[in-house]
Amino acid sequence: MSDSFFQNLIDNIPLLVKVLNHNGTGAFFNKGWLEFTGRTLEQEIGSGWSDGLHPEDIKGYLKAVEEACGNRQSNRYEYRLRRADGVYRWILEEGKPVTSPGGGFESYICSGLDITEQKQAQEKISNNYFDEFTGLPNRRFFEDYLRREWGRAARTVRSLTLVMCSAGHNSQKDNKYLKLLGSAINKELNRPGDFLALYSDEKFMAILPETDAQGAAVVVDRIRTRVKTLEPGHSVPDIGLISAVPTIDVSTAAELVELAEQAMQQEKKQKK
Incomplete structure (x- = not known):
């Protein structure tokens, strides 16, 4: 040619x-x-x-x-x-x-x-599903992920765990702390299916599929230990967890979230 x-x-x-x-x-x-x-x-x-x-x-x-x-x-x-x-x-x-x-x-x-x-x-998807400051999935992403994991756990009759962590007054004192805390929590979620999101301005929520209360407690202990190594001047955040088998122990995913919130508030009361 x-x-x-x-x-x-x-x-x-x-x-x-x-x-x-x-x-x-x-x-x-x-x-x-x-x-x-x-x-x-x-x-x-x-x-x-x-x-x-x-x-x-x-x-x-x-x-x-x-x-x-x-x-x-x-x-x-x-x-x-x-x-x-x-x-x-x-x-x-x-x-x-x-x-x-x-x-x-x-x-x-x-x-x-x-x-x-x-x-x-891609940018539009990122803005819809990720928090710009921390880089973590946002509440919308969390709710989509929870819906999927809830259905899977219900079908397989296995435990699903939620861990809620509040930065509390730390986030108001130093907004940078939110990013540090999110990174610290994420480093202790080792399995591929584990998921962490910024649930609100000061709260993180982790989803641990196929994890019972005993296994989740080990993860929470690791989180507490790592958080203590963060910048001085910050108190250890309040952490609550709930483990349940969907549709058997708990009726809805929304109820599971409420129970995680209650567990976190209970820990906060115990500190006073």
């Missing part, structure tokens, strides 16, 4: 294709790239192509290319590229170094795809 055939093929595939030299300078850009950026081949050749990268992404991108070329390894990278209308779009790019028969470096071929819509969808 002729060179013109391959040129036409590369120009018409729905990808942004470029070829870089080992130092990151541009040697080739396909029609898709040029139409996307609204620039000419002459503008992109050499170092001109990097003008379209988002300022926050240039350093990381060039470093990734350098490492991929140096190690003769393929690489995948996400970065923002300025479109012809001036809007930055997220690009997912696959890069692959091309070597000569003798093993020497020849070029770095990159093919990119606009994934902005996918990134926005």
Whole structure:
């Protein structure tokens, strides 16, 4: 097949294709790239192509290319590229170094795809189901997870445990403590099915599937021990737990949550 055939093929595939030299300078850009950026081949050749990268992404991108070329390894990278209308779009790019028969470096071929819509969808999901400050699942995520685990425990007739932990006045004194406390609790939830969420502004809730009261007590003791190692000046938070077999010991998931809250309040009273 002729060179013109391959040129036409590369120009018409729905990808942004470029070829870089080992130092990151541009040697080739396909029609898709040029139409996307609204620039000419002459503008992109050499170092001109990097003008379209988002300022926050240039350093990381060039470093990734350098490492991929140096190690003769393929690489995948996400970065923002300025479109012809001036809007930055997220690009997912696959890069692959091309070597000569003798093993020497020849070029770095990159093919990119606009994934902005996918990134926005992921961000929307993240905002709906995760707390921005702690990074933990939020109450909505907790309720969905509890609903699923409640049904599974009811079918298998096995215990389901909830552990509620309140940061109390600690969170009001130092908001950073919420993040520290959440991280400390999470480190003691060792099994794949264990789940921790920020239930409210100052309360965490953990779901421990297939865990009875005795097993949960061991987990709570570990949590207390770890929490004591956090920054000084904070009191040990109140912790309550409830273990039950769904539909046998407790009628609804909402009732299980209420019992966990009651157990935590009972511990708080005992401290006074």
